[in-house]
Amino acid sequence: MTGFGPEEWQAITLSLRVATVATLLSLPLGILAGYALARWQFPGKQVLNGLIHLPLVLPPVVTGYLLLLTFGPQGPGGRALESLFGLTLAFRWTGAVLAAAVMAFPLMVRAIRLAIEAVDPNLEEAAATLGAPRLWVFATITLPLILPGVIAGAILAFAKAMGEFGATITFVANIPGQTQTLPSAVYAFLQVPRGEPAAMRLVIVSVVLSMAALIASEWLARRAARR
């Protein structure tokens, strides 16, 4: 009907699922990290900033390998998650979520941090003098004011997660139905004879999704700047 084969559908839905879960799970952490970098002074702030941004500049295959070392079956993180929650990451879609989240995190934090830096701390001070505790001030003043930035960051992270390839394939391989995301599927189709039409269909899907995400993110950023 749509011309998509079952393997293509699997790749599209898996990518959507991985990107959605990765974005939603990293959002609270992204807000916290953005807030910490924008507002707090603490020792090791530059180290934290560097760690968050490292996946942006490292070759993705290196990030993937480091994830495999840490969260693979023999890695300390992997063994801890296995024994504590019975959660296996390596070669599972959950691992794809982690890889996508790590790779998208710097983009998300950057957008949120910029939004928080644009909020006048004097407004938060004013809210405190009116009797509001700190968390309430965050929920009613800071968060609503940074919301466009948060949404823009989330969309950017989602798009990045949709397209993540290098770290994902290194960490969780390319197993159809399990860890074969959209870019992995494109790569796989290109490796086989007569796979090009399928690859091309996925490429179009990929371009459309990415364009939509960029436009939405730009629009929200401009809306935020107007305030």
Add this chain to the structure above:
Amino acid sequence: MSLTLDIRHSLAGFPLEVAVEAPEGVTALFGRSGAGKTSVIKAVAGLLHPDAGRISLDGASLFDSTARVNVPPHKRQLGYVFQDARLFPHMTVRANLTYGTRFARERPGPSLEDVATLLDISPLLDRRPDTLSGGETQRVAIGRALLARPRMLLMDEPLAALDAARKAEILPYLERLRDELRVPMLYVSHSVAEIARLATTVVVMEQGRVVTAGPAETVLSDPALTRQIGVRQAGALLPATVTRQHSDGLTELAISGGRLFLPQMSLEEGAKTRVRVLAQDVLLSTQEPQGMSALNILPVTVADIRPGDGPGTICQLQCGSDHILARITRRSAEALNIHPGQQVYAVIKSVSVDPVDVGRG
């Protein structure tokens, strides 16, 4: 309700060392920009952490460096009105006003309707802050602080960002807070005109220190403070009662040393008021002047003469139980041989008294 404060803090440029007693009513912190006034009010609100000292409200510590007490700002129950209003841009006026109410439910205090009526902001409730004029914005900010039902209002130059017309628009509302709601206030300002209208107690600050403090009438008519207040701003504060509204547009007032005719005031007969008479608007005459257009000629006794830095002198004159200040040249003072104890006549031109300088008593 009384605030006691004794703090030390190092500011850029000079140390802040301030001890202030703020009794009932409106206590004004007066001084030039950079004298440390805002640091004091921020310390009271908990937005600035002094190096050492103690701040207490009705005997209960808000801050005490030796006992390691530092009540966080949101638990101090003090309303803060900022110079730049700081309304929340993403909320309506109504949401701004009621922001602090949920934290003050168990305390008695005015309702939204009371405050909206008092400050004339009822028509603005559904507007957004960015659609308000400067005067409206500041009235909403005052209302928002009031609705948090504070034990005391802290006002940091609330009128400084407004032009003269907007100031004149808001001053009567502040008088209503003082007289009708009886809200204690700590009021920071560098404007003598505002302080003369509002303050019951005045604390004069300079370079992080308190120069003098006392009842407004005494402090403002103290010739020794001319330098801090500024020669053009020096003037006395006279408590007065409206005795008659004349049909020719003048209002007659009784003061302790006689009567004053001033341009019409919108006050009913019998109303208490206070009038600020600037030192530079007062002439002295050793004989009762004849054939003069000025309506206000008051017999007074010279109490004190203070030569200033320039060609002028400030004379403090006893007028009934109050003081009037007159700024005359040193040459005139010498020519007329003005000396303490002398009987002279003070001449005040009716129209020289600015309506802004006439407040409710």
